[in-house]
Amino acid sequence: MFLGTPRVVAVETSRRQQTLARRVDVSGFGLWTGVDVVYSFRPAEENSGVRFFRDDLPNSVPIPASVKNRVQKPRQTSLAVGAAQVDMVEHVLSALRAARVDNCDVVVSAPEAPGCDGSCAPILQALLDAGVVRQQALRSAIKVTEPGVYYPDGSVLNGARIEILPSVSEGAFYEYNLYYDRPCAIPNQKASFNFNASPEEYLREIAPCRTFLTLEEANALRAMGVCQRVTAKDALVFAPEGLVDNELRFDNECARHKLLDMVGDFALASADWIGEFRAFKTGHQQNADLVSALLDLCE
Ligand SMILES: [Zn+2]
Structure with missing residues (x-):
């Protein structure tokens, strides 16, 4: 549900699309399943976007990284086309966006992405080491022109929301506000980043x-029975008395x-964003629901 009447328009940016200069592989094990996996990032044609391919399945179809292909799974972002599914791909997608790799074929040996150290730095570092090349086609963007506030279903009382504003910098600005209504070992905090x-x-x-x-x-x-291979070194685990066996x-x-x-x-959204997004207490499902809602509003 939106408070206010946000408006978004589809625009073409002056930025040329990019892909990887060469193939690069990232290996590890999935944090949920513990299964060893290789995610192989390969150059792809312009306008093809990011697509996953399950190399472990016969006759596997491409799985485009589109919100239309998102399937519900707790605490992670999963995508599926037919029986082909990939899991925990949010950190992979974050690294690809940060590297401005718009077109990429990601060939995977198992569904769940490598957990690495719980971050996306090893993936982003690998992409930057491989390098990017410019393509001919221009990248499209979704631009916020009128502000609004998105309240996920049932969230009006607990304060979860995302404020949507036009950008002052012609880029994307993200802010996240983390807090809990109940006593929690994780302290209240916020972070922001300007994508320019x-x-x-x-x-x-x-x-x-x-x-x-x-x-x-x-x-x-x-x-x-999940996360059996994960230790307090692979993720931040907060006990009431503090962080377990790790350092921030x-x-x-x-x-x-x-x-x-x-x-x-x-x-x-498979496009750049031009706007400011200030999130309070949201998770993957709410983020994706907002992306869907804004795409529906897009003029
Ligand atoms: Zn995450």
């Missing part, structure tokens, strides 16, 4: 920020990670 900054700045400031959860949540997941990279690392997730979820 370079990919290298994203690599320094946002990409290294790791996924996080409370010890209570970690124990519940283990009891469900930034005081507000959790809010920065939520911003990283948001950039990945907003990439499901």
Whole structure:
């Protein structure tokens, strides 16, 4: 539900589309499943966007990174076309956006993306090492022209929302406000990032920020039989008395990670964004629902 009447228009930017200069592979294991996996990032034709290919399935179809292909799965972003599905792709999408890789074929050996250290820095570093090349076609964008506030279903009482504003810098600006209504081991915090900054700045400031959860949540997941291979070194685990067996990279690392997730979820629009987005307490589902709603409004 929107408060106000936000308006968005589709525009063509002066930025040429880009793809990778060469293939680059990132390997690791999925944080949820523990399965070893290789995500192979390959150059792709202009206007093809980001597409995933399940190399472990016979006759696998491409899975475009579009919000239309998003399927519901708790605490992660999953995409599917028919029986072919990829999971935990939000950090991959965040790294591709940060590197300005618009067209890329991602050939995967198992559904779940490599968890790396819980951040997207190893993926972004690999993409930047491979380098990008410009293509002929121009990149399109979705531009916010009138402000509004998006309240996800049922959230009016708990304060979850995303404020949408026209951009003062002709780019994308993201802010994430993290807070809990109940006592929580994770302190209240916020983070922001102006996407006009370079990919290298994203690599320094946002990409290294790791996924996080409370010890209570970690124990519940283990009891469900998932995340068996994950240690407190692969994610930030907050106990009531503090962070377990790890050190923060930034005081507000959790809010920065939520911003990283948001950039990945907003990439499901398959276009650049020109606008400011200030999120309060939202997660993957709400981010994607807003992207869908704005695409529906797009003139
Ligand atoms: Zn995340």
